[in-house]
Amino acid sequence: MPNRATPDYEVLAKLGLGKKTIKCYETLFNNGCAGVPQLAEQLKLSRTGHYWLLKQLEAKGFVSSLKTPPHPAYFFAEPLDKALRAYADYQRQLARELIKQQNEILIKRSGKQPV
Numbered sequence: 001m002p003n004r005a006t007p008d009y010e011v012l013a014k015l016g017l018g019k020k021t022i023k024c025y026e027t028l029f030n031n032g033c034a035g036v037p038q039l040a041e042q043l044k045l046s047r048t049g050h051y052w053l054l055k056q057l058e059a060k061g062f063v064s065s066l067k068t069p070p071h072p073a074y075f076f077a078e079p080l081d082k083a084l085r086a087y088a089d090y091q092r093q094l095a096r097e098l099i100k101q102q103n104e105i106l107i108k109r110s111g112k113q114p115v
Contacts, residue, residue, distance in 0.1 A: 011080065012062075015087065020045065024053055025062050028077035035072050061086020 012022045023043055028034060034042075040050040054075050057063040062083040067073045078086065 008080075011084070021053060021057065024050070025057060025077050025083075028063060028075060029080075033066065033074040033076035035074050037072075039075070060090050 009022050009026055012025060017025075020043070024039065027039060027042055036047050036051050036054065039045075039054070040047045043050065045053070054063060054065070058065055058075070060083075061078065063075045063077050065073045065075045077083070
């Protein structure tokens with residue numbers, strides 16, 4: 001794996017990521033790819049809890065997974081600059097969805113159709 005500069009993990013805390021989430025990203029970043037059982041053992045978290053955490057990180061663009069059935073998925077950390085861009089895209093999409101939902105609620109309440 002190429003040698004990458006260690007990211008400033010304080011950035012992740014400023015984005016609202018929790019300590020366990022940051023530790024998971026940090027562990028993957030420092031150790032390369034790993035499966036859920038290995039990460040769960042290293043970070044003292046249940047496999048189920050860790051799988052959920054990894055899927056959240058993946059949805060936000062901080063980690064990616066490599067799936068080769070029938071083998072379990074392996075996860076790896078994205079470089080922080082790439083992850084931050086992906087997270088910004090994730091947040092923009094989330095904001096668009098929330099605005100759309102809010103508009104639909106307002107339309108239902110008013111009984112009027114949008115112009």
